[in-house]
Amino acid sequence: SIPKQPGVLGIDVGTSGTKMAFYDFEGNEIISTREEYPTYHPYSGWIEQSPEDWWKAVIRGLDTFWKRNLNPQQIVAIGLSGQMENCLLLDHSGNPLHRVLLYSDSRATQEANLIHRRVGKKRILQIFGNQIDHATTVAKLLWIKNHHPEWYHLAKTVVSGAKDFIIFRLTKHHATDPTNASTTGAMNILSRRWEKSVLEDIGLSSSLFPPITPATEQVGVVSQDASMKTGINAGCPVFCGLGDAGASQVGSGVVGSDRSHCYLGTTGWVAVVKSEYSPPQSEGLFVLSGPDLHQYLYIAPLLNVGRAYEWILGVIIGEKKRKYHEIEDLLSTIPCGSHGLFFLPYLVGERCPYRDPSATGVFFGLTDQTTDLDMIRATLEGVTFGIRQAFEATINLTKIKEIVVTGGGSQSKVWSQMIADICGSEVTVPTRSSLGPCFGAAFCALVGMKIKKDFSDIKPLLAQGRQFHPHEKNRKIYQSFFQFYAKLYPTLKPLFREKKIPMESSDL
Template sequence: MKYVIGIDLGTSAVKILLVNQLGKVVNEVSKSYKLIQPQSGYSEQSPLDWVEQTVAGIRKIVQEFNGQPSKIEGISFSGQMHGLVLLDKNNDILRNAILWNDTRTTKECIKINESVGKERLLKITKNSALEGFTLPKLLWVKDHEPELFKRVKTFVLPKDYVRYKLTGKLHMDFSDAAGTLLFDVGKKEWSQDICELVEINPDICPPLIASHKEVGFITSTIAKATGLLETTRVFAGGADNACGAIGSGILEDGRTLCSIGTSGVVLSYEQSANKDFEGKVHYFNHGAPNAYYTMGVTLSAGHSLTWFKETFAKIESFDELLNGVKTVPVGSNGLLFTPYLMGERTPHANSKIRASFIGIDSSHKLQDFVRSVLEGITFSLNESISIFRENGKTVDTIVSIGGGARNDVWLQMQADIFNAKIIKLSSEQGPGMGAAMLAACGCGWFESLKECANVFLKEDKIFAPNKVNVVKYKKLFKIYRNVYESTIHLNEELAKFRT
């Protein structure tokens, strides 16, 4: 039996999977690292921590492996998007990485819109200027740390730096480049126009590579540190959402992914870069060859449920918290929740809007509030699905992963609100599995990612929409959409009183 390793470099930890030729996860190791927040709105990490913990995780995988290291043929990567890693002429780190959830760059986003123009930016990058993307971070460093910026030779994203330290080869794949705002998504090349307009030297943009392409082999240093052989092949890998799509079988039209973690993502496969969503959703290059995906984001998805549990329900487990939800009817007995705890991304891109419970009654019990939180999160995700459908996309099959796939009541709720068939996978590993699949295909185990998915991914349960509930939720969704416009001014006024 042969094996590959999938490395998923997340925001809080790196997760490493050892996967065999049948798609079985033989072992998995998680190694955490710290978040650095020097002040409000700042979010940074040390790239050296990523490397150290990745190497330690691989070493543990190899040490616990019963077979010969030669049976582990390849490695590939998934990584947190948008993070900025700046390197000097020796490819040494110049500062801590600025992460995707760092919000210090509002002024830089305004500057990008003024310099490039919103329409031109959308035409080239398929995305609007948001604080999370990489280009605003580059401009922030240029403006606030000019002496350091003069020493910048190149920049990469988080998993690219880890791959560089493992191989000595420096690249960025298309799916991660698409999240920089410097990349022409359709042409799959760095945009000279944008670089010129924002006064960034295009020479600092790294070499590009497709996610499935082979980069090289691990170095002798890494081989000694991990126990792997120097002949272990390394493949480029992709952005976490692109790899999550691969690891969930989102590899053809009509297939959509709903991933509910701290934030929530609805992601749908696209065959071309020609569709125009007017910036209402993100539009990125897929990790699959010559493909794309559209994506909407709910900032506080699982975070809303965690916040409610920790604030109002001192219950040890989420299973216990959700235990009574099944007894509550559709609409939570007239209670509605909007999950804007940290603002909202899709479709509003508003960092100032805040959450609401609407319709609170003295008869409401804990389980009513819990169900309303679940419904509110799902309504927010449905905003993205509505945009897809309004632009001619067929969304009839949705693979649900993450926290939202661990409760049957919530899965049925997704089927009813999305009005689509919901699939729960028997083994749900998301981005890490996608990275492993890229390595498996790269090693020649399969002719295509679709063929790999047929072997690696198995359906566990299917939830069909309940027609009666679909009708009720359509009415409730209209009410939900009214809350945003009705509370914008109120939240602007209340913001003055926040400390």
């Protein structure tokens, strides 16, 4: 039975599903659930979701909680997290005007190039800290204005963070947090305000963007209408929370400077926390405003992490929902390097270490001796080589003493050990690794309610978890394989640009 003490609800609106968990005031997870929803691919490079699917997932998850005898009165506050860098327009009644253009959607390449010409790359970098590309919210917003002016002219608000749509549905108030706003190409990285001059230069209205609100600030309370739909008590405080990168950072306890973090979800990232700002120096590296005022999150986003693993399992085994642990023992029988098989994991293009929406996945080294397990392990190794490249873009690898790994992929012992061996660093998987952003979101509510003083109070709540040490023999083997892997993309780059493979077979 569920204990009857009060606590806080964390909601994380992810790419493949929404995770929800109820925690007591000491951060102990009392109950959790995960609700999935589809992603739509109407054309090549177009990647969309329905915001109504996000909302229905929240309602289903709460219904599960009530059926398992959680009392709505136990929830004293709500904190939220979710995927960032999306683009969704809401009308004056708060109704969605279209499906969400996800962060991985690549249709707005021409608009990104247009913004560069009008504003200039140097000015963009000075103001936003990041370059604008096809994934940036303002590029997608400009695409909508150019291709669907009827949506643009009916719009009252642009939503870039998935959690911000749920906040509106719960409270009828619009808000976003500084971490999420950092990904839009519209917020000044130093002032944490919308940059009206640039938006005007590219023909976009700054009035569409919602108030930027600190993560631990209350946005509103659950409305009577939302209470009837969800079962949560009307008047329950709702806190702004953080975009998933910031929430994952908090939820994994990576709250001090120069701490390193790796998130393994459908997509993923590597991140390093710094207390001083400097513009990113590497291609594909981004800087985001951190949860605390004078904190910056240097992050290298990866589009193909769990996505690549789920894909190869679906192709070879035919069950995309196959659990990690079911093939752990089998993968352990395959030697490092997968018998000379390499995999470039760019199934939907990539953003780091190379920004290239035209890149594709490639197996290199297939022979008549290659097995299905070789291909599965090579896929994980290819993703992990990319993780190492991403870390090298953010910080000198020799300075990394520990990598905190979270997300669903962290449940794989084989993968966690592989990260330790390939990166040559200690790897720690916290006890709440699979619910990192969800716990981070809930902790924002705990701080907002003054139950906890600040984000540093999260450290005592996190048990040590599992640790993985690099094996010297494996590290040396992977070092030589990594050097070869690093040559593959530069060699194939001109072919990615030159060859557009048709998606449909021709009629005979």
